[in-house]
Amino acid sequence: MFELLASGIANIVQFKYLIPLAIGSLIGVVGGALPGITITMTVIVVLPFTFGLEPLQGLAAMIGVYVGGETGGLITSCLLGIPGKPSAVATTFDGFPMAKKGEPGRALWLGIWASIFGGLLGAVVLVGATGPLAKMALEFGPWEYFSLFVLALSMVAGLVEASLVKGLVAGAIGLVITVLGNDPVMGKPRLTFGIEFLEGGVPFLPVLIGVFAFAQLMSEVERMGGGRDAFAAVDRAVNLAVSHFKVIGEILARPILLLWSSFIGLVIGVLPAIGGSAANMLAYDQAKKFSKHPEKFGTGIPEGIIASESSNNANVAGSLVTIMAFGIPGDAVTAVMLGALTIHGIQSGPLFILQNPVLAYGMFAAYIVAHALVLIILWIGVRWMLRIVTVPKAALFPVVLVLCVIGAYALNNTMDNIYVLLISGLFGYGMVKFGFPLAPFILGVILGDQIEINLVRAIMTDDNPWLFLTRPISGGLLIASVLSVALAVWQHRRQQRKGVAPAQDDVDF
Amino acid sequence: MKLSRDGIGGLVVFAGSLVLIWMTLGLKDNPLVPIGPGFYPRIVIGICAVLGFAMFVNDWHDQRKAGPAPAKAPRDGPSLNYTLVGLMFAVFAVYAVALPFLGFRIATFAYVAATNALLAPPTEPKHWVRVAILALATAFLTHLLFENYLSVLLPRGRWTGL
Numbered sequence: 218m219f220e221l222l223a224s225g226i227a228n229i230v231q232f233k234y235l236i237p238l239a240i241g242s243l244i245g246v247v248g249g250a251l252p253g254i255t256i257t258m259t260v261i262v263v264l265p266f267t268f269g270l271e272p273l274q275g276l277a278a279m280i281g282v283y284v285g286g287e288t289g290g291l292i293t294s295c296l297l298g299i300p301g302k303p304s305a306v307a308t309t310f311d312g313f314p315m316a317k318k319g320e321p322g323r324a325l326w327l328g329i330w331a332s333i334f335g336g337l338l339g340a341v342v343l344v345g346a347t348g349p350l351a352k353m354a355l356e357f358g359p360w361e362y363f364s365l366f367v368l369a370l371s372m373v374a375g376l377v378e379a380s381l382v383k384g385l386v387a388g389a390i391g392l393v394i395t396v397l398g399n400d401p402v403m404g405k406p407r408l409t410f411g412i413e414f415l416e417g418g419v420p421f422l423p424v425l426i427g428v429f430a431f432a433q434l435m436s437e438v439e440r441m442g443g444g445r446d447a448f449a450a451v452d453r454a455v456n457l458a459v460s461h462f463k464v465i466g467e468i469l470a471r472p473i474l475l476l477w478s479s480f481i482g483l484v485i486g487v488l489p490a491i492g493g494s495a496a497n498m499l500a501y502d503q504a505k506k507f508s509k510h511p512e513k514f515g516t517g518i519p520e521g522i523i524a525s526e527s528s529n530n531a532n533v534a535g536s537l538v539t540i541m542a543f544g545i546p547g548d549a550v551t552a553v554m555l556g557a558l559t560i561h562g563i564q565s566g567p568l569f570i571l572q573n574p575v576l577a578y579g580m581f582a583a584y585i586v587a588h589a590l591v592l593i594i595l596w597i598g599v600r601w602m603l604r605i606v607t608v609p610k611a612a613l614f615p616v617v618l619v620l621c622v623i624g625a626y627a628l629n630n631t632m633d634n635i636y637v638l639l640i641s642g643l644f645g646y647g648m649v650k651f652g653f654p655l656a657p658f659i660l661g662v663i664l665g666d667q668i669e670i671n672l673v674r675a676i677m678t679d680d681n682p683w684l685f686l687t688r689p690i691s692g693g694l695l696i697a698s699v700l701s702v703a704l705a706v707w708q709h710r711r712q713q714r715k716g717v718a719p720a721q722d723d724v725d726f
Numbered sequence: 727m728k729l730s731r732d733g734i735g736g737l738v739v740f741a742g743s744l745v746l747i748w749m750t751l752g753l754k755d756n757p758l759v760p761i762g763p764g765f766y767p768r769i770v771i772g773i774c775a776v777l778g779f780a781m782f783v784n785d786w787h788d789q790r791k792a793g794p795a796p797a798k799a800p801r802d803g804p805s806l807n808y809t810l811v812g813l814m815f816a817v818f819a820v821y822a823v824a825l826p827f828l829g830f831r832i833a834t835f836a837y838v839a840a841t842n843a844l845l846a847p848p849t850e851p852k853h854w855v856r857v858a859i860l861a862l863a864t865a866f867l868t869h870l871l872f873e874n875y876l877s878v879l880l881p882r883g884r885w886t887g888l
Binding site: 386614 | 758761810823846878881
């Protein structure tokens, strides 16, 4: 394993991989720092650029975006009090007060160094656990895969805070999208409405791009026009000088906080589609609960920044574990990566590491090296970041949408994908307006085909339906699915009894 | 009967699912395989229908329990600009339709200019120059980068040949 990792690092530091990784990291930092542009949006923008690259070059660029984005999000959180992305919300609670107290450099660099430490702790698990988990998954038959995918979907639907039923409906709609097109056994057209293009099924990447790009950009557009410029009064020449030894010492003096927050981030990353937005809030909440002085949280103390930032970067490693070991995207960013793998003809899932060790260990190496690159980028460029993030959205949004069009069109050079993009965009925006979460929908679209194929395969192997329950792993996974939904129902009821209104915010997807 | 957006959403999902289930009834099973092409879609769409109906009933029940709706409280912050959203979608739809006829460069130039002008309406001549520069740069730089350096083909115009 260490030999493969060392050769992966030797591979990734070659110019042909290092340049896309560095560019991806830079774009990620900027995208993460731009309020209103999430990492998902940034990785969607980068996607078309990866089509003409080698698989590892493209994936390295995406990993760079992911790591850079998670770190970059803290810039505006600390300096402007506006989170650059949902997974930096908790950073705002203490980062901004610390900056307002006259220590913007300390707030910023506490966050950056905590991100780096959290991310590297995540790397230990990513490298150490992905292979054994994939080996375990190799023992799975179609029953187990079917149950695993059902568990992933039920967990996502259940973890959506706004409404359990809406989460389940969104997941079911995603599954329905995948039944359009020829059936996987005999290739017979079904529910194609006479449209020839639909016979091949609905391509998931244009759907994913359309849903996220339009849902997010249009939600920003509806607030535009007539409002005051949020950046009008920004002091772009803020002094960020700080002693790095002192900042690193402050973080390392709190090892339990760092380890526990990174662990939370990792676990949440491994769970499908929950993402960094939940990780940073949960880590912050835990840090506050275990603190000797919880009343100081929110006043600008380092613990709040360390907890939030270490957890959201460790979350990236967790998401990568899930996609590399099981082929299940941990969040929207890894869902786009899954699409990129498919475009290059690479099958994700447990066989991925065995069949593509160079690529897999190249990805691990890219993840580790990306942290160093992000650190260098921020070291050199953090003073200019406030100028960059204040770019007008009126100029940014049309360019982003043009890149989305290229991303959809270039999948197989057909205009139909652009029409799918537009329809998905309308649909995604409609879902947001009706309060449906996007996470279960997208997971349904991604996993639908696999659920059907494994269900059919299982029944064609043995038509005894009880095998789904009597095979130990499959049965265990199905019981876990039921338990996750039951737990969600219990939590919703408890919240209702307490009179707490559920949050309407979507998870990271 | 008063419904909120949840009830309406549930009803739409339920009705749509019923239509799709009806469509799957026309799918004939194949004697060679134990399960036909309609087997899985019926399960999934059936679940969708049940959940949509549950959402509708849930909302109907909640609305009845809540009684008459109180007067709407004023929204915090600026009002939402749905007209702008509608226009953005409309311009994008025109762009999608125009792409195969005008080609990537011309259609993208027009789209970026229109969208930029829509989001930040130019009031002075120098603003129009900024719109034109952004549109030109986006259309031609993306074309140059993707076609020449990344080997990604972009739509050609049937009318323009570009």
